[in-house]
Amino acid sequence: MAEHFAKQGKEYADSRPSYPPQLFQFIASKTPSHDLAWDVATGTGQAAKSLSTLYKNVIATDASEKQLEFATKLPNVRYQHTPSTMSMTELEQMVSPQGTIDLVTIAQALHWLDLSTFYKQVNWVLKKPNGVLAIWCYTSPRVNDAVGALHDKLYSFDAKPYWDSRRELLEDNYRNIDFPFDPVERG
Ligand SMILES: C[S@@+](CC[C@H](N)C(=O)[O-])C[C@H]1O[C@@H](n2cnc3c(N)ncnc32)[C@H](O)[C@@H]1O
Structure with missing residues (x-):
C-alpha cells in the first residue's frame, strides 16, 4: 500500500509526529547489544532518526521511494527502498543476513504488511537469542x-x-x- 504514501513525502517529513525519546530508551534497554536496528516502513525516518542515537547502525526501509527521498539523512542510517512484498532473498540482499539484527521496529505501519510474511522475515533476521521486535501505533489525538x-x-x-x-x-x-x-x- 505504499502508493498511498507516494504523493506527500515532503508533507510527511515536515509534519509527521515524532516519538518520545523514552520510548526508544525503553526499547533499547531490552536489547543487550546495540549494533544494528531495522526500522521497517520507515516513511521519512521518524523512528530511524531516534534509533540512530542508540544503535551503531540503522537500516531504514520503505516501499515508497518518495517517502525515502525526504527522509532525514544521517551518517549511520542506510535508507533502502524495498518491494511491497519482499522475498527472503531480497531480505538478505537489501536488509541484512540471517541472525544479525538486534532490534526490528515498525511504527504506525504494521497494518499495511502481510503479517505472516513479515513475522517470518523478522524471525529470520533477528539475533538469537535476545533479538527484539517492537511494534507501535497511535490513533487520534x-x-x-x-x-x-x-x-x-x-x-x-x-x-x-x-x-x-x-x-x-x-x-x-x-x-x-x-x-x-x-x-x-x-x-
Ligand atoms: C503511516 S506511514 C508510517 C511512517 C513512519 N514509520 C512513522 O512512524 O511515521 C506507513 C509507511 O508504510 C509504508 N508501507 C506501506 N506498505 C508497505 C510495505 N508493504 N512495505 C514497506 N513499507 C510499506 C508506506 O510507504 C509509509 O511510508
Whole structure:
C-alpha cells in the first residue's frame, strides 16, 4: 500500500509526529547489544532518526521511494527502498543476513504488511537469542470534548468511507493482532 504514501513525502517529513525519546530508551534497554536496528516502513525516518542515537547502525526501509527521498539523512542510517512484498532473498540482499539484527521496529505501519510474511522475515533476521521486535501505533489525538466531537464526526463518519479497511487493526490499537513472539518484561 505504499502508493498511498507516494504523493506527500515532503508533507510527511515536515509534519509527521515524532516519538518520545523514552520510548526508544525503553526499547533499547531490552536489547543487550546495540549494533544494528531495522526500522521497517520507515516513511521519512521518524523512528530511524531516534534509533540512530542508540544503535551503531540503522537500516531504514520503505516501499515508497518518495517517502525515502525526504527522509532525514544521517551518517549511520542506510535508507533502502524495498518491494511491497519482499522475498527472503531480497531480505538478505537489501536488509541484512540471517541472525544479525538486534532490534526490528515498525511504527504506525504494521497494518499495511502481510503479517505472516513479515513475522517470518523478522524471525529470520533477528539475533538469537535476545533479538527484539517492537511494534507501535497511535490513533487520534484527544484534546477536549468539543474538539473531540468535531474530530470524531470528520474522522469516523465523513471520512470513514475513504479509509482503507486495513486500518481497522490500527483503530483497535493493534490489540487483537497475532503476535507469535515471547513478550519482554516491562520493568
Ligand atoms: C503511516 S506511514 C508510517 C511512517 C513512519 N514509520 C512513522 O512512524 O511515521 C506507513 C509507511 O508504510 C509504508 N508501507 C506501506 N506498505 C508497505 C510495505 N508493504 N512495505 C514497506 N513499507 C510499506 C508506506 O510507504 C509509509 O511510508
